[in-house]
Amino acid sequence: MLVCYCLAISSLKNAEHQNNMDSKGPSLYAAGASVDMSRSIEEDSLVDGPLISADALHSAIRREFQTVPTPCHAGLLSLLHVVYVVLSVCVALLCVLEFGQVEVCGSILGNVRGDSVILFGKACLWVLVQLFTGCVQHHHSRARSRGYLRFYRQMQGLKQLPLTVHSTGNVLLLVVLAARLSLTVHTYMLLIILGLELLVALPCLLYYTVKVMKFNRERAAPDVSQEEHLHNFSIASLQTETGFREGSRLEELVEKQADLIEYLKQHNTLLSKRLLNLTAQH
Template identity: 55%
Template sequence: MDYKAASFHNSASVDITQSVEEDPLIDGPLISQDALHPAIHRDFRKLPTHCVAGCLSFLNVVYVCLSLALCVTCELLEGRVEQCEAVLHGLGSLTPVLLGKVGLWVCVCGYECLVQRHHNGARGRGYLQFYRETRAAKRLPLLIHSTGNACVLLLLSLADVLKALQKHLPLYLLLGVLCLELLLSLTSLLIYTVKVMRFNMEKPSPDINQEEQSNSYFSNSSPTHTETGFRDGSSLEEVVEKQADLIEYLKQHNTQLSKRILFLTAHPSRA
């Protein structure tokens, strides 16, 4: 019995030794912990979208002011129609207003694409909660201006009927739509700008790091308060959405770490 046990122990030790020697990862160069630090902890990147929102707000204010001045001067004031037509080279006073409305809508579409690109980058860096909090705020300007375009088109289609009721009624309604659109757009852009500026000032760590810190704090202070999963009163759709975003972020994070490990394994001098 002793002989069999000794032989089994020797064979097991030989198998373990052979498996260790045949493992290429153990024979390869060891990667220090500091080498992966830049891939795990990245510098915080500020979002420049609040500057774009400020420029869009300024452009919107300028457009509405010029439209009001043009409509009041060329339509409501008597004796200025011929002068306006001479300056506008025969065009009606509403033509520049409508062309400007289309140009402003194109600028809002460009703003939406640019903001979405930066927010997708923030989402990929792990700021999932901020992405969800600002999702509605960044879409509101495009929704407001698209609704305003629909109202302007409706007014143009009903212009003859409205003129029968009152001569300048279509113009009054058009200016009212532009002013209401400006008010709602500035409010949404202001709310979005405040959220982005607060995010840039706080410079938070990714959500997964915050959850790990909070979980470690509660586990050290009061383990009975730590709970995970679905709770009564919480939205199941929100929980599923958070889990999907977190899984997507972790997959991208693992891909980056794998590329970093392969690079350091191929270039041990930079480890």
């Protein structure tokens, strides 16, 4: 009897324990299901949230074309150069060689010699050319940072040419001064150097002005966008632009790739900022 009583008690406890587990099981399953449901709802809310439209994103990323304003500076420098040479010829003929009224030159120049006035003017003109070169370098560097790497490289030698010509003219003038020639020969040599300098520097400035005006008129997209457009039609053209082949200059290729990487870094930084702003607005 005692054994039967113990077996009955143990069976009752097992039944109660089984009933408790059955009563708690659905709630745990429900809780787990609710957690999964909430997670899926949160993930769906992130995916199904308001997305940025492609038009709004494209309009935010697209940057307006900025022209290079240096043609005005080049035209003004060319005009000043022509005026300087004309005035130098007048001073040399009228005041140095005394082909005109000496009293008029004395009243205008005072005690300063005519050739000294020409040299002072040449020094001032060289300073203006130096300022022009610095201004051109600044604006071309900005165009380079906007992605116009091909334009920057095409104009790299041309923008330095006027300064090189004027510096070479200064060296020739120093040689003439050091030679201690007669007054007549000295004056004619000075005028010849100024004339040759004008004949070389003026076409360079005019050619530079035409190239920059053509660039401003075309309003082309950055080089990266142009390469992407060409890539849609021909993959070979993109490989010739970025790949190294026999006969090409490795230094130029490395510099071009460095410029491209620098531009892409700046572009990605700007893109991230504008994406954050658009996300905050939406």
